[in-house]
Amino acid sequence: MRGGTSLTALLLLCAGAVAAATSPAAQAPGVVAPQTPRQPAPGVPPGPTRDRPATPAQEEGTASMRGVVVAADTGVPLRRAIVRANSTTGAGNAMVQTDEQGRFEVTRLPAGRYIVSVSRSGYVSMQFGQRAPNQPGMPVTLEDGQSNDKVHFVLARGGAITGRIVDEFGEPVSSAQVTAQRFSYMSGVRRMTGAGGEGGFDRTDDLGQFRLYGLAPGDYYVTATLRSAQLMMPVTRAGTEPLEGYAPTYFPGTASLADATRVIVKAGEDTANVSFALLATTVARISGRVTTSSGEPSRDAMLMVMPADDGMEMSGMGATGTPIRGDGEFVTQPLAPGTYTLMVQRRFDPGASAGEVGKIDVAVNGTDVSGVLLVTGRGGIIRGRVVTEDGTVPDFAPGSMRVMATPDGPRRMFSTPPATVNADWTFELAGLLDPVRLNAFVEGGGRGWWARRALLDGTDVMDVSIEAQPGRPVDGVEIVLSRKRTTLTGSVRDARGQPVTDVTVVAFAADPARWTFAGRYVRSTRPDANGTYSLSLVPTDDYRVIAVRGLESGQASDPEFLARAVEDATAVDIREGETRTLDLQIK
Secondary structure (H helix, E strand, C coil): CHHHCCHHHHHHHHHHCCCCCCCCCCCCCCCECCCCCCCCCCCCCCHHHCCCCCCCCCCCCCEEEEEEEEECCCCCECCCCEEEEEECCCCCEEEEECCCCCEEEEEEECCEEEEEEEECCCECCEECCCCCCCCCCCCEEECCCCEECCCCEEECECEEEEEEEECCCCCECCCEEEEEEEEEEECCEEEEEECCCCCCEEECCCCCEEEEEEECCEEEEEEEEECCHHHHCCCCCCCCCCEEEEECEECCCECCHHHCCCEEECCCCEECCCCEECEEEEEECEEEEEECCCCCECCCCEEEEEECCHHHHHHCCCCEEEECCCCCEEECCCECCEEEEEEEECCCCCCCCCCCEEEEEEEECCCCEEEEEEECECCEEEEEEEEECCCCCCCCCHHHEEEEEEECCCCCCCCCCCEECCCCCEEEEEEECCCEEEEEEEHHHHHHCEEEEEEECCEECCCCCECCCCCCCEEEEEEEEECCCCEEEEEEECCCCCECCCCEEEEEECCHHHCCCCCCCEEEECCCCCCEEEEECCCEEEEEEEEECCCCCCHHHCHHHHHHHCCCCEEEEECCCCEEECCEECC
């Protein structure tokens, strides 16, 4: 950073600006499916005279927060920065923009805890109280009627990477997509992901030049890929000779991440001359036909082609779309050697082929692969209904509730949109191709309702995956809503009894079988400015709780970290609807 000031020190200024703020395992007997209410729920006045909207159930409150966003290097207020306040308890979210003096105000917030973040072009996005770009921010706690006017941000300018992409002869390559990638945790799995943001990727100009900007300090890997079908069309030396093209390439010119060179980015500085040649290789196309289950050509669909390799797939290297012609025929762009997953998903329309999907893996080794037949089907189907623990009718419209199929592991899942709950509180998820676990949410917070479990033959399929095979629908899932909140709260203090805020509090089930990808039995949070924390938990009689410094975002779910932490953590049992207090001390 210019002037020798470290990013960490600047972010500490932001953290210091905060003012002191003030099981049952099975379904309970008598649970019934709510019927569509023809009259308003008891105690809720009808029509538009209500103070709060019915759908989505976005609550309004009496709390507010204010602050200022300034540039770290100049201290100049930043206008038109986007500030987002996201509730950690489902009370709702808000977004505002800073004015000419860099000021912002978020009003009519319900009491609760909020993660507040800010972003602006050319600067490193950050959360309030964040001490490093790869660490979580500090929540802001608000009580009814409270106004916190010290939610300030000091934004550092992002770093940049510049360079040039050429071919094997040193000639510039235009329209190559260049991306900054870095290792980070995603639900406890450390993997390569894109830097994100508006400046995290670029296309080369006619001189082969690119500029990646707005990057947080850290180590990056730069990748280049030719995505345009027209530009990737190689020239053959002879009709029978192999095609020549370019593989997705890492800096300084390799197809292997293991051989790639890290690029170190510092805040506010340009890292220049990150130039390299695309890796020339023998390429080949895949051609074939896509038909529906009835044998008709698949129309109005797009075939997605992506590397089957997990790391390449998640980083987005090499993923392309291939049009399907009216007769169902397709020809992919030239592909480097490797195994590729071809996937197709159609829009959901009434009819025999509605929502049909399909996928197939094809190996490419430099020779064209022809005659591939991909037959789509409706895919797996999961049907069910929404019920409540006590049989009462929720005071939100069914259409504001979504049911999701979440992947059973950290790999790309075939795109399946959430299902909207019908007026009779039933739902249907279609087009499933992978094992999934279910989850559900209500837009706008749901007036305190949350999905406690999803039962299928007595098994909670929020924790155990199910596979809906084509032609064999899974029926009878019951998503059980509850208003009982199970909460663990407490304070974090040092040996002198002073509040500690620069830690992450992690609560996790002691049973390693529950350390699943994106699982519900691992939760983490930062303490607020008073050193207090609060976590909403799924009840279990065997939690472990620990406070740790220097934990990266997402690392709390890493099984290796949890295996180390379990011995030093504090044991706590917590029951359905209970609020437990556990104070922690940091040495």
